[in-house]
Amino acid sequence: MTAPVMGEPDATGRFGRFGGRFVPETLMPACLELEAAFRDAWADVAFRAELDRLLRDYAGRPSRLTECERLGEHLGLRLLLKREDLNHTGSHKINNVLGQALLTKRMGKHRVVAETGAGQHGVASATAAALLGLDCVVYMGEVDMARQELNVFRMRLLGTEVRPASSGSRTLKDAVNEAMRDWVATVETTHYLLGSVMGPHPYPWMVRELHRVVGDEAREQCRALTGGDPDVVVACVGGGSNAAGIFAGFAELPAVALVGAEPAGGAAIGRGVPGVVHGSKSFLVQDEFGQVQEAQSISAGLDYPGVGPEHAHLADAGRARYEAVTDDEVLDAFVMLSRTEGIIPALESAHALAWVIREREALAGRTVLVNLSGRGDKDVQQVSEILGDDAGRSRATLRGPAASPASPVRPAGPVRPAGSVRPAGSVRPAGPVRPA
Amino acid sequence: MTGPLEAHLRSRRDAGRKLLVPYVTGGLRDDWLDVLRALVAAGADAVEVGIPFSDPVMDGPTIQEASQRALDRGTTPATILSELRHVEVGVPLVAMTYFNLVFRAGTERFAKEAAAAGVSGVIVPDVPLEELGEWAPAADAAGLETVLLASPISPDERLARLCARSRGFVYGVNLMGVTGERAALGERSARLARRLKAATDLPVVMGFGVSSGDQARAVAEPADGVVVASAIMRRVLDGASADEAGEFTAGLRAALDAG
Ligand SMILES: Cc1ncc(COP(=O)(O)O)c(C=O)c1O
Numbered sequence: 001m002t003a004p005v006m007g008e009p010d011a012t013g014r015f016g017r018f019g020g021r022f023v024p025e026t027l028m029p030a031c032l033e034l035e036a037a038f039r040d041a042w043a044d045v046a047f048r049a050e051l052d053r054l055l056r057d058y059a060g061r062p063s064r065l066t067e068c069e070r071l072g073e074h075l076g077l078r079l080l081l082k083r084e085d086l087n088h089t090g091s092h093k094i095n096n097v098l099g100q101a102l103l104t105k106r107m108g109k110h111r112v113v114a115e116t117g118a119g120q121h122g123v124a125s126a127t128a129a130a131l132l133g134l135d136c137v138v139y140m141g142e143v144d145m146a147r148q149e150l151n152v153f154r155m156r157l158l159g160t161e162v163r164p165a166s167s168g169s170r171t172l173k174d175a176v177n178e179a180m181r182d183w184v185a186t187v188e189t190t191h192y193l194l195g196s197v198m199g200p201h202p203y204p205w206m207v208r209e210l211h212r213v214v215g216d217e218a219r220e221q222c223r224a225l226t227g228g229d230p231d232v233v234v235a236c237v238g239g240g241s242n243a244a245g246i247f248a249g250f251a252e253l254p255a256v257a258l259v260g261a262e263p264a265g266g267a268a269i270g271r272g273v274p275g276v277v278h279g280s281k282s283f284l285v286q287d288e289f290g291q292v293q294e295a296q297s298i299s300a301g302l303d304y305p306g307v308g309p310e311h312a313h314l315a316d317a318g319r320a321r322y323e324a325v326t327d328d329e330v331l332d333a334f335v336m337l338s339r340t341e342g343i344i345p346a347l348e349s350a351h352a353l354a355w356v357i358r359e360r361e362a363l364a365g366r367t368v369l370v371n372l373s374g375r376g377d378k379d380v381q382q383v384s385e386i387l388g389d390d391a392g393r394s395r396a397t398l399r400g401p402a403a404s405p406a407s408p409v410r411p412a413g414p415v416r417p418a419g420s421v422r423p424a425g426s427v428r429p430a431g432p433v434r435p436a
Numbered sequence: 437m438t439g440p441l442e443a444h445l446r447s448r449r450d451a452g453r454k455l456l457v458p459y460v461t462g463g464l465r466d467d468w469l470d471v472l473r474a475l476v477a478a479g480a481d482a483v484e485v486g487i488p489f490s491d492p493v494m495d496g497p498t499i500q501e502a503s504q505r506a507l508d509r510g511t512t513p514a515t516i517l518s519e520l521r522h523v524e525v526g527v528p529l530v531a532m533t534y535f536n537l538v539f540r541a542g543t544e545r546f547a548k549e550a551a552a553a554g555v556s557g558v559i560v561p562d563v564p565l566e567e568l569g570e571w572a573p574a575a576d577a578a579g580l581e582t583v584l585l586a587s588p589i590s591p592d593e594r595l596a597r598l599c600a601r602s603r604g605f606v607y608g609v610n611l612m613g614v615t616g617e618r619a620a621l622g623e624r625s626a627r628l629a630r631r632l633k634a635a636t637d638l639p640v641v642m643g644f645g646v647s648s649g650d651q652a653r654a655v656a657e658p659a660d661g662v663v664v665a666s667a668i669m670r671r672v673l674d675g676a677s678a679d680e681a682g683e684f685t686a687g688l689r690a691a692l693d694a695g
């Protein structure tokens with residue numbers, strides 16, 4: 001029997017050559033304790049039943065699978081969305097957070113700290129803390145606090161203290177630094193509620209297992225709807241938790257291609273080289289001396305120079321591939337899904353769609369499953385400042401496909417004026433989808 | 437097999453002296469080597485040289501700022517090591533950095549270059565016992581002594597393994613938290629120092645938070661010595677000259693000697 005593609009890491013927490021536990025001695029006992037506690041809880045039917053109950057009655061699982069007929073026809077392919085945006089708090093993040101919050105209580109701790117980029121993990125953490133009566137502190141980069149103001153208020157409303165991370169790039173990476181510094185001082189009473197499949201072992205494995213429900217549901221929903229498996233599963237990748245969750249449901253099916261969409265300005269797998277930061281070894285965007293470089297993405301949730309170690313391994317092993325999309329392509333996708341399906345995606349999730357839109361010729365006639373990891377309400381203000389009065393009308397057209405599907409980074413073409421028509425292979429001529 | 441760092445610290449300790457290990461961030465200012473020399477002249481038994489990293493998660497605001505200022509000047513591991521090549525300070529140097537800089541350079545290359553620059557010991561706080569296999573073989577081969585950190589909550593079983601694997605000395609962390617000055621250091625420091633002394637004959641040097649001569653004396657009392665970093669670096673960041681950093685350090689020395 002061969003080992004599962006997305007099974008357990010080895011005893012040192014490694015997926016292939018990536019992962020591990022690169023943490024100071026002060027945190028090592030907590031990492032060991034957490035691993036034991038998670039193993040124990042995950043094998044405990046009572047714990048699983050309690051988590052399942054919360055996921056169902058509180059978070060609203062199972063999330064729906066929606067077929068996008070208009071956009072699918074427009075692109076010339078069959079497009080299915082896994083609707084994590086419909087979960088309570090508006091993203092996939094709640095799956096992980098409810099599991100870890102229950103685990104926090106089980107370990108006898110009463111306080112959680114978390115980092116957040118877009119604020120979605122922070123809001124989910126604040127929500128779970130309110131639900132379960134835990135003290136919660138969320139660290140957020142100053143830059144992100146400005147671009148995600150409403151989420152800052154949401155967290156405060158939920159009773160969480162939001163502390164600015166004001167060093168370095170003042171984005172997600174720095175929020176992780178501050179959360180780790182807090183944890184080093186408070187580890188005896190505090191659990192670090194890490195928001196993605198990164199950090200030291202057991203986090204990458206534990207967080208992926210807590211999100212596995214996304215892939216397991218989607219696989220069964222796809223079979224029920226289409227009678228088979230999708231050809232391609234696509235998800236955006238910041239740290240990589242929503243991608244890991246949906247990939248886990250399909251990794252053992254070799255006919256299903258797995259694609260992670262990274263932001264061009266923070267493409268750890270596309271542009272990075274192996275490195276060690278925040279507790280694990282993975283691909284990392286860094287300079288020749290090993291100084292971590294600042295990511296630069298329109299979406300705060302993907303503005304991170306690293307990536308979870310299991311993704312590095314899946315890339316190494318050739319089981320998944322990772323493609324970079326530009327901010328411009330992401331804005332197009334954001335507008336296009338809004339206008340064709342009435343679904344406003346999170347900017348993060350729009351990365352996955354942007355890849356599908358760019359590669360539509362290569363994907364013609366295929367069934368493509370996209371993990372719609374979150375809803376775009378949090379991004380509306382930011383996008384309105386970028387698009388202005390036009391509200392993206394001029395973006396609701398299809399641009400040229402990529403020169404080659406393998407090209408890692410491709411500058412976006414010029415913005416086409418509204419109404420311009422270009423035939424794009426099998427895709428029908430694309431005027432603005434909804435004439436003004 | 438006793439390396440030069442351990443031999444030096446043992447002989448000073450066995451002569452009845454409390455050990456003082458001050459810290460300077462490499463490449464912080466043009467005159468950082470003058471600061472280093474001043475620390476030695478003030479009575480340091482070894483000096484810790486920080487090689488700055490962009491994301492120092494074990495460091496508080498002072499060392500973070502010192503690291504950032506050094507990086508902003510274009511400091512790299514290579515510039516620090518090449519500057520160190522040309523100084524002869526008379527006490528062992530211990531490089532303190534984070535693993536990514538070592539890993540990026542290549543562990544063997546980093547170890548060789550550090551040794552060639554005259555560094556005796558290395559502290560890499562994000563390489564715990566469990567990951568030592570990533571670094572220790574290269575360090576051992578280059579003759580570098582890898583100093584391990586012990587924390588107040590390391591269980592006895594881990595302390596024993598840490599002490600057995602540490603080279604040069606054992607670095608006891610005074611508190612739960614990151615580096616940075618503290619108004620008071622609690623009972624945990626003394627408790628850890630006593631546990632370490634019971635577990636090993638290696639020199640036991642306590643660090644994190646030590647801010648004054650009185651604190652240095654109290655922390656060193658149940659141990660063999662102290663590391664002082666942020667208290668010196670804050671003065672340097674605030675504009676203290678090399679001589680002034682030396683004067684502060686001489687005060688620490690006097691307090692330890694009076695203890
Ligand atoms: C909706 C949404 N999707 C994706 C992400 C990125 O996280 P990950 O790569 O771990 O899925 C975020 C992070 O904030 C998010 O809010």
